[in-house]
Every structure is written in structure tokens, then in C-alpha cells.
Amino acid sequence: MALLEIKNLTVDFATATGSLRAVDGINLTIDEGEIVAVVGESGSGKSVGMLAMMGLLPWTSTVTADHMIFDGQDLLNMSDKERRKIIGKDISMIFQEPMTSLNPCFTVGYQITEVLAQHFGGKRRSYNNKAIELLNQVGIPAAQSRLNSYPHQLSGGMCQRVMIAMMIACQPKLLIADEPTTALDVTIQAQILELLIELQKSQGMALVLITHDMAVVAETAERVVVLYAGQQVEQRTVKQLFKEPKHPYSEALLNALPERANDKLLNAIPGVVPGQMDRPQGCLFSPRCEYATSICKEKSPNLNDGILCHFPLGEESLKVESQ
Amino acid sequence: MLRFLINRLMLLVPVFFGVTLVAFGFIRVLPGDPVEVLAGERGLSTERHAELLAQLGFDKPIWQQYLNYLTDILHGDLGTSLITNRPVVEEFFELFPATAELGVCAILFALIIGVPAGIIAAIKRGSWVDQGIMSISLTGYSMPIFWWGLLLIILFSNTLHLTPVSGRLSFLFDVPPVTGFMLIDTLLSDEEGSFLNALHHLVLPSIVLGTIPLAVIARQTRSAMLEVLSEDYVRTARAKGLSTFRIIGVHALRNAMITVVTVIGLQVAVLLAGAILTETIFGWPGIGKWIIFSVFSRDYFAVQGGLLLIATSIMIVNLIVDLLYGLINPRILHQKSKS
Amino acid sequence: MNTETTPATSIRSQQWKEFWFYFSVSKTAVAGLIFLILVILMAIFADVISPHGPAEQFREYAKLPPSWMEGGQAQFFLGTDYAGRDMWSRIIHGSRMSLLAGCVVVVLSLSIGVLLGLIAGYRGGWIETFIMRVMDTIMAVPGLLLALVLVAVLGPGLLNAMIAIAITYTPSFVRLTRASTLTELNRDYVTASRVAGASPTRLMFVSILPNCMAPIIVQGTLSFSTAILDTAALGFLGMGAQAPIPEWGTLIAENRDLILNAPWTVTFPGVAILLAVLAINLVGDGLRDALDPKLKRS
Numbered sequence: 002m003a004l005l006e007i008k009n010l011t012v013d014f015a016t017a018t019g020s021l022r023a024v025d026g027i028n029l030t031i032d033e034g035e036i037v038a039v040v041g042e043s044g045s046g047k048s049v050g051m052l053a054m055m056g057l058l059p060w061t062s063t064v065t066a067d068h069m070i071f072d073g074q075d076l077l078n079m080s081d082k083e084r085r086k087i088i089g090k091d092i093s094m095i096f097q098e099p100m101t102s103l104n105p106c107f108t109v110g111y112q113i114t115e116v117l118a119q120h121f122g123g124k125r126r127s128y129n130n131k132a133i134e135l136l137n138q139v140g141i142p143a144a145q146s147r148l149n150s151y152p153h154q155l156s157g158g159m160c161q162r163v164m165i166a167m168m169i170a171c172q173p174k175l176l177i178a179d180e181p182t183t184a185l186d187v188t189i190q191a192q193i194l195e196l197l198i199e200l201q202k203s204q205g206m207a208l209v210l211i212t213h214d215m216a217v218v219a220e221t222a223e224r225v226v227v228l229y230a231g232q233q234v235e236q237r238t239v240k241q242l243f244k245e246p247k248h249p250y251s252e253a254l255l256n257a258l259p260e261r262a263n264d265k266l267l268n269a270i271p272g273v274v275p276g277q278m279d280r281p282q283g284c285l286f287s288p289r290c291e292y293a294t295s296i297c298k299e300k301s302p303n304l305n306d307g308i309l310c311h312f313p314l315g316e317e318s319l320k321v322e323s324q
Numbered sequence: 325m326l327r328f329l330i331n332r333l334m335l336l337v338p339v340f341f342g343v344t345l346v347a348f349g350f351i352r353v354l355p356g357d358p359v360e361v362l363a364g365e366r367g368l369s370t371e372r373h374a375e376l377l378a379q380l381g382f383d384k385p386i387w388q389q390y391l392n393y394l395t396d397i398l399h400g401d402l403g404t405s406l407i408t409n410r411p412v413v414e415e416f417f418e419l420f421p422a423t424a425e426l427g428v429c430a431i432l433f434a435l436i437i438g439v440p441a442g443i444i445a446a447i448k449r450g451s452w453v454d455q456g457i458m459s460i461s462l463t464g465y466s467m468p469i470f471w472w473g474l475l476l477i478i479l480f481s482n483t484l485h486l487t488p489v490s491g492r493l494s495f496l497f498d499v500p501p502v503t504g505f506m507l508i509d510t511l512l513s514d515e516e517g518s519f520l521n522a523l524h525h526l527v528l529p530s531i532v533l534g535t536i537p538l539a540v541i542a543r544q545t546r547s548a549m550l551e552v553l554s555e556d557y558v559r560t561a562r563a564k565g566l567s568t569f570r571i572i573g574v575h576a577l578r579n580a581m582i583t584v585v586t587v588i589g590l591q592v593a594v595l596l597a598g599a600i601l602t603e604t605i606f607g608w609p610g611i612g613k614w615i616i617f618s619v620f621s622r623d624y625f626a627v628q629g630g631l632l633l634i635a636t637s638i639m640i641v642n643l644i645v646d647l648l649y650g651l652i653n654p655r656i657l658h659q660k661s662k663s
Numbered sequence: 664m665n666t667e668t669t670p671a672t673s674i675r676s677q678q679w680k681e682f683w684f685y686f687s688v689s690k691t692a693v694a695g696l697i698f699l700i701l702v703i704l705m706a707i708f709a710d711v712i713s714p715h716g717p718a719e720q721f722r723e724y725a726k727l728p729p730s731w732m733e734g735g736q737a738q739f740f741l742g743t744d745y746a747g748r749d750m751w752s753r754i755i756h757g758s759r760m761s762l763l764a765g766c767v768v769v770v771l772s773l774s775i776g777v778l779l780g781l782i783a784g785y786r787g788g789w790i791e792t793f794i795m796r797v798m799d800t801i802m803a804v805p806g807l808l809l810a811l812v813l814v815a816v817l818g819p820g821l822l823n824a825m826i827a828i829a830i831t832y833t834p835s836f837v838r839l840t841r842a843s844t845l846t847e848l849n850r851d852y853v854t855a856s857r858v859a860g861a862s863p864t865r866l867m868f869v870s871i872l873p874n875c876m877a878p879i880i881v882q883g884t885l886s887f888s889t890a891i892l893d894t895a896a897l898g899f900l901g902m903g904a905q906a907p908i909p910e911w912g913t914l915i916a917e918n919r920d921l922i923l924n925a926p927w928t929v930t931f932p933g934v935a936i937l938l939a940v941l942a943i944n945l946v947g948d949g950l951r952d953a954l955d956p957k958l959k960r961s
Contacts, residue, residue, distance in 0.1 A: 055563060081568075085566070085567065087565070088562075089566070096556065096559070096563075098556055101555065102556040102560045104575050104578075104579070105557070105654060106575075106579055106652075119564065119566055151655075153654070167564070168564075
């Protein structure tokens with residue numbers, strides 16, 4: 002049985018200007034110990050989907066799904082109290098901005114031991130040694146003295162390590178990393194990613210890596226889910242996707258990688274992700290798709306073997322149409 | 325942290341001198357001949373006038389008078405009351421505990437009710453609970469507090485006979501003054517029931533004096549909490565699976581209170597102004613009532629000394645609040661170390 | 664992006680429309696505004712509206728309760744005071760005093776405060792330090808106390824009370840304007856004006872000042888309401904408007920002895936103060952939300 006099974010997850014936000022559909026029917030299945038990447042631009046709903054599963058969205062959101070099951074438990078209909086027993090313990094999440102994601106008023110040691118005391122009971126202080134162990138595990142030097150440091154005394158990379166330590170403290174089965182390296186220096190990015198992979202192996206946890214960087218996907222993940230404007234457009238193994246992308250968007254994302262640039266120009270994708278007001282009729286990607294036909298612009302595509310496209314790449318039909 | 329404190333102290337020094345100038349100059353800008361005014365005598369003969377002039381030191385050049393004034397202050401001499409002939413400093417410190425006690429009770433009242441109210445309003449933002457709390461607090465600081473005091477006296481003292489009308493303690497009790505703080509003194513004395521009686525007398529004045537701080541603190545707590553609740557670290561706390569109580573009461577509140585502490589500091593000046601009115605209405609024998617009396621009875625040395633002492637007390641309290649702020653804000657307490 | 668130049672007047676009217684749109688979102692602010700306008704009308708037409716003269720004494724009807732209570736009379740809506748004067752008429756006329764006090768105080772403290780703030784922020788150096796330390800000194804003494812002392816020097820009376828209160832409010836305007844000026848000084852449009860050869864006065868008043876107006880207006884409204892409260896406080900203490908001027912605070916003071924026998928003489932003037940100040944505060948909140956979304960207290 003899969004560790005995590007999400008089917009047809011939809012998230013709507015109530016805003017002053019009407020309802021906004023941030024996530025539209027995405028499916029995700031994760032097995033134990035797997036590394037899956039969730040890729041998309043800003044506004045693709047990649048973070049929102051995961052936050053919805055954790056129950057971390059604000060009250061203006063409405064979450065619906067066919068089912069959302071983690072480790073045999075129904076996440077969708079769970080009470081808040083029961084959910085709190087799981088998150089931070091069996092499912093954990095680390096966030097994009099490590100410096101603002103740690104509470105400035107409490108020491109690093111406090112924040113790490115807190116989560117241990119919450120889920121395993123007992124006095125917070127009794128977990129101090131465990132905290133030191135965790136800090137060592139994530140590669141923070143002088144861990145003993147670091148226990149008493151405050152977040153503002155640490156660099157961005159260190160803060161992210163602290164966050165990781167905090168979130169793997171209870172040995173979760175699933176760790177969600179929401180753009181963990183986006184806010185960090187390039188040199189630190191590689192270190193943090195390496196750390197995540199290492200921990201994933203040693204702890205045997207499943208890892209969901211949310212990112213907009215295809216290069217990161219290539220280096221770390223086994224499977225990848227591509228999102229666009231809240232919809233899931235493609236879900237393949239990384240090898241398959243990179244060799245033969247089937248959705249025009251995936252192809253465009255890969256082409257946008259610096260390595261694949263022609264001469265001096267990068268292959269940027271023209272246009273922007275549709276917002277609340279300018280959602281096109283038909284396929285959401287059609288305004289920016291170089292293969293778009295009149296059918297694409299009128300009718301929304303259905304899932305074609307996991308690909309959300311009327312004319313998936315590499316199929317016979319497309320070669321005929323685009324002549 | 326130390327640097328922070330020293331910084332604050334440095335800013336206070338010119339202000340302190342400024343206040344001494346105001347106090348010093350105040351007597352000298354009064355209408356009429358200052359000698360006559362201060363002596364309280366009319367129709368002075370020229371010899372008497374010259375005598376008094378020399379006595380008061382007004383025959384010397386202005387800058388010298390100011391220096392003398394400063395020296396006197398540093399020796400703790402702020403003049404003698406024209407009415408009671410006692411040193412102003414003595415009168416002030418005799419009455420100060422009454423005002424301090426009232427002020428502390430008022431602030432406690434404001435905090436105990438205001439902070440939870442602000443938190444609840446923030447959590448239930450937009451609901452009728454939130455709007456109700458905010459409307460009440462808005463009404464609270466739109467009220468003239470002297471009228472509010474009178475109203476409560478009419479209701480609770482005159483009509484319902486639930487609280488005493490004035491004073492700190494029923495005259496039936498004989499409690500020797502040890503600290504000047506009635507709550508402490510009554511506990512120290514062996515008069516039975518005097519502590520409760522003192523508490524009873526404190527209720528209405530504390531409520532009246534604490535109403536405006538209550539309203540301000542409720543509003544400030546609410547907006548601080550709203551800001552904090554939308555911060556990333558609150559989301560992290562939620563992601564850790566912490567209980568709602570812990571998230572709000574520990575993680576959010578701790579950060580929100582940093583802002584609120586500065587507000588409390590500002591309220592001290594408001595409290596002292598309010599004390600003037602509250603003490604007048606409740607016949608509370610404190611600094612406020614004393615200074616009003618001094619202004620009316622033209623006891624100018626008392627007013628001058630009182631002005632300086634009150635301003636200095638406020639400055640000291642503000643300094644303590646700044647210190648408190650520095651202690652609870654880790655960014656100031658623990659400066660960024662070399663990582 | 665519209666490349667045609669739109670005339671200045673239509674930009675202004677659009678700003679007004681936008682402002683009114685945001686302002687009217689808050690129903691309480693609009694309610695406050697309506698009430699405030701009513702009070703202003705009441706003050707202007709006091710002579711016409713009030714059933715009796717404010718100083719007219721009806722000795723035989725002294726200390727009458729309000730008309731709906733036992734012993735009250737219809738012609739004296741809110742009862743009479745110790746000298747037989749109609750409370751309702753006195754309160755109506757008192758609105759003039761309070762509104763006048765609010766206006767004078769705000770006009771004085773705002774104009775002087777903004778001017779000093781502009782100069783302090785713009786010139787910097789020892790001028791700035793001097794002005795700010797003076798303001799700090801004023802702020803070190805609680806407002807009411809300073810006003811009291813000033814009135815002791817100047818002599819009691821409504822005008823002197825207003826001047827004294829205005830002095831205690833000036834520092835907040837100075838601080839506010841200086842802070843805004845310092846922020847605006849770094850902006851490009853100021854540098855551009857300077858390069859174009861604009862004089863300091865022109866820079867300060869024409870370029871910088873309009874961009875600082877939002878917090879100044881909000882503070883002005885707050886000061887207006889506090890001024891009414893402080894004037895009433897001084898009146899209550901006997902240092903403000905002197906009897907028989909029907910200033911609301913003075914009304915409470917002169918009837919204080921009647922608190923046991925005729926509590927309405929003390930209650931209603933206070934209600935008047937409360938309602939007027941509440942209305943102004945509601946308008947002030949609405950202004951703040953409308954003028955600067957960043958200040959919006961969600």
C-alpha cells in the first residue's frame with residue numbers, strides 16, 4: 002500500500018474578488034522511501050496542495066478531494082486534534098524562508114526540543130541531548146553551544162539546517178520540502194540538497210521536493226509531477242521526462258534550462274501563468290503553447306494517460322496537426 | 325544590551341535639563357512681580373522687597389540663578405512649599421506611594437483584561453466578538469475619564485452602595501504608614517479587615533484610571549497579534565503539530581508582547597495625567613490631587629518642584645520599560661554573534 | 664498605460680472618488696461622519712435650535728429632572744441645573760465651545776508642528792537636534808499637567824486653555840512630519856526637483872509635504888478628539904472655560920455638588936462629550952483605513 006495517496010485534490014480560496022481555484026484536481030501517490038519532485042512556476046499551486054494536506058491553509062480555503070490517505074489514515078476528514086498528532090511527527094514540512102520561519106524569540110534548542118516533547122511527552126529539557134545529536138546530524142558545528150543561539154544569530158543556511166533538524170526529529174515517514182533552497186546562496190543550495198538526500202536514505206523517509214528548478218529535479222528525484230496553474234499536466238519518472246517530455250509545458254521547462262540554450266538566448270516561455278481573472282477558455286497553457294490549435298483554445302483537455310493535453314508530444318496525431 | 329541602555333540614558337540627559345529649564349523658567353514668566361507673587365505679600369516696602377529679592381536669589385544674574393537652581397536640585401532641595409512650609413521633596417515623596425499604588429493597580433487591571441481581550445479579538449477576527457471588543461475599547465478611550473468616574477460613583481457608591489466614595493481607607497481603621505502603600509501597610513498592621521478595606525477603596529479608582537490604558541492595550545494587542553499570526557514562524561509552529569493554545573499563548577504572544585510593552589510605556593504618561601483627574605474625583609491623597617491644589621493655591625514652588633519630579637519619575641519609568649523591552653526582545657539582548 | 668496627459672482637476676476628482684469609496688466601506692466611519700455633521704450644524708444653528716437661552720435662569724424650576732422622569736417638564740428636555748438653566752440648551756451651546764476648541768487646537772498644533780517638522784527633517788544638523796530635544800522636553804511632561812502649568816501662567820480661560828493644549832500636541836506633529844520628511848528626502852523626485860533648481864521652501868511645501876499628508880491628517884483627527892477631551896478636563900478642573908460659559912466640561916464641574924440629588928446635570932454633558940469624541944474617532948479610523956492601506960489594521 003502506498004504511503005500517501007491523494008486523489009483529485011482541489012483547493013479554493015475565498016477572496017474579495019470571488020473564488021480562486023489554486024489547485025484543480027491533482028493526484029499524487031507516494032510510496033515509502035520514494036523521492037518525488039513537484040515542479041511548477043509560481044502560481045502553479047505546488048505549495049498550496051501540500052499545505053492543504055497538512056492542514057496549514059488559512060480559514061478562507063476550502064479543501065476537497067476524493068481521498069487523501071496517509072499511512073492508512075484519512076487526512077481529509079480527520080479532526081484537527083488528530084491531525085496534530087501526525088504532523089510534525091509522521092509527516093513533516095520544511096519551508097522556503099528559513100530565517101523567518103523560526104521563531105525569533107526562542108533559542109534553537111528550545112524549538113527543536115519542543116517538537117520532541119510535544120509528540121513524545123515528558124519534559125522539554127530532557128531532549129537536549131537528542132537535539133545536539135540532531136544538530137550534528139544536519140552538519141551544524143559546535144552543536145552544544147548552538148543550542149542556546151537565537152535564529153537571528155545564524156546564517157540562512159544554518160537556519161535551514163536547524164529547520165531540517167527540527168522536522169526530522171520525530172523520524173517522519175514523509176518529509177515535504179517546499180523550495181528549501183530557493184532563498185539560499187547557490188553554494189549552500191547544493192549542500193542542503195545533499196543533506197536532504199543523505200537524511201532521506203539514512204532515515205528511510207519519503208521525500209517530496211517542491212521546486213521550480215528542473216536542474217534540482219534531475220539531481221535528486223526519482224519521479225516528477227509537473228503542475229501548471231493548479232492543474233497536473235504530467236507525471237512521469239525523471240528519466241522518462243527528461244528524455245521524452247510528453248506535455249508541451251514540460252518540454253518548455255526543460256528547454257528553458259541554461260544547458261539547453263541556443264547560442265546566447267535562453268529559451269524563456271513567453272507569457273505568464275494565468276491569474277484569477279484571465280483564465281483562458283480551453284487548455285490553460287494554450288496561450289503560451291507553441292503547438293496550440295483551435296481545439297486547444299476551446300476545449301479543456303482530459304487526462305490522456307496521465308498527460309493533460311489534447312495532443313501529447315510524440316504521438317502521431319500531433320505531427321499531423323502541426324504541419 | 326548595555327549599549328542599548330547607555331544610548332537611552334544619553335538621550336534622557338538633555339531632556340532632563342530641558343525640563344529643569346521649563347521648571348526654572350515657569351516661575352519667572354508668571355504675570356506680575358515674582359517677588360510679590362512668591363512672598364504672597366502685598367504692598368511691599370522697598371526694603372522688604374529688596375530683602376525678599378536677596379532671599380530668593382533674584383538679584384543675581386539669570387544664568388547664575390539657574391546654576392544655583394541646578395545645584396540645589398542635585399542636593400535634593402526643590403524649594404519649600406509656600407503653603408505648608410515643608411520641603412517640596414518631602415511632600416512629594418509622602419504622597420507619591422498613593423499615586424504609584426493606584427497607577428500599578430490601574431495598569432494591572434488594564435493588562436489583565438486588555439491583553440486577553442485583544443488576543444480573543446485577533447483570533448476571532450471579523451466576528452461579532454471582535455467587533456464588540458473593538459467598539460467597547462473605542463468607547464473607552466472616547467470617554468472623559470472624570471465623567472466616567474463620576475458616573476461609576478453615582479452607580480456603585482450612591483445608588484448600589486457597593487463601593488466607598490472616596491479616600492484610601494475607612495477612617496475606622498488606624499494603620500501606621502510604613503511603606504506608604506496601603507495594601508502592604510494594611511497587611512503589616514494588625515488591624516483586621518483593613519487589607520480588604522483598602523482593596524475595596526482601590527477598586528473604583530483603578531477601574532477609572534485604567535480604562536483608557538485598557539482600551540489602548542486591547543487595540544494594540546489585537547493588531548500586534550494579527551500581524552504575528554500571519555508570520556512564517558507561526559506556520560512552522562502549526563506544522564510541528566503544536567496545540568493551538570501553545571501556538572497562540574507561547575509562540576505568537578511572546579512576539580506580540582514585544583510591541584505591546586512599548587505601548588505600556590507610553591501609557592505611563594497618560595496614567596499620570598489621568599491620575600490628576602481621578603484623584604480629584606475620588607479624593608485620593610496622591611500627587612495628582614496635590615499638584616492641582618498647588619496650582620490653585622498659587623503654591624508656585626510646589627508646582628515647580630512637582631513638575632520636575634513628575635517629569636523625572638516618568639522618565640525613570642520609561643527607562644525601566646525600555647530596559648524591559650531590551651530584556652524580552654532577543655535581538656537586542658543577544659546581539660548578533662560572529663557565526 | 665495612458666500616455667495622454669490628464670488635466671490636474673480630473674486626477675483630483677478621481678482621487679476623491681477613490682478616497683470616498685474606501686472610506687464608505689466602513690459603515691461606522693460614515694455613521695460617525697453623519698453624527699459629526701449633525702453636531703457641527705447644531706453648533707452653527709445653536710441659537711435657532713435651543714428652546715431657551717443658555718444663560719436664561721428659571722429660578723422656580725431649578726434642579727428639575729429630565730422630561731421623561733417624574734417631576735420633569737416637557738419644556739426642559741434634559742432637566743435644569745442648580746440655577747434653573749435648561750440643560751439641553753446649555754449642552755447645545757456647549758457644542759460650539761468644544762468644536763471651537765478642537766479646531767483651534769488642531770490648527771495651531773498642526774501648522775506649527777508640521778512647519779517645525781519639515782524644517783527639522785529638511786535641514787538636519789543642529790537645527791534638527793535642537794527642535795527634537797525641545798519636543799522631547801515637552802513630551803516628558805504629561806500633557807494635562809503641562810497645560811495646567813501653562814494656564815497657571817497665562818491665566819484661566821478657554822482661549823488660554825486652547826493655546827496650552829495646542830502646545831502639548833505640537834510634538835506629535837513635529838515627529839510625524841520629520842519622519843515622513845526624512846523618508847521622502849531620499850526619493851528620486853526630490854533629487855530631481857533639487858537638480859531642477861527648486862528653492863528649499865518650494866521643495867518643502869510643494870514637493871515633500873503633500874506626500875506626508877496621510878499620517879498628518881489621521882493624527883489631526885485624533886488630536887481633534889483628544890482636544891475636546893482635554894478642554895473638557897481643564898474646564899472640569901476650573902482652569903479652562905470659566906462659568907457661565909456652557910463648555911461641556913465646565914458644565915460637569917459646576918454641577919458636581921448635585922451629583923447625589925440631581926445626577927442628570929452631570930450625566931448628560933458627559934454623554935455629549937462621549938458621543939462627539941466617539942464620532943470623531945470613528946471618522947478618524949475610517950480616514951486611516953481609506954488614506955493609507957498600509958496602515959490598515961485588517
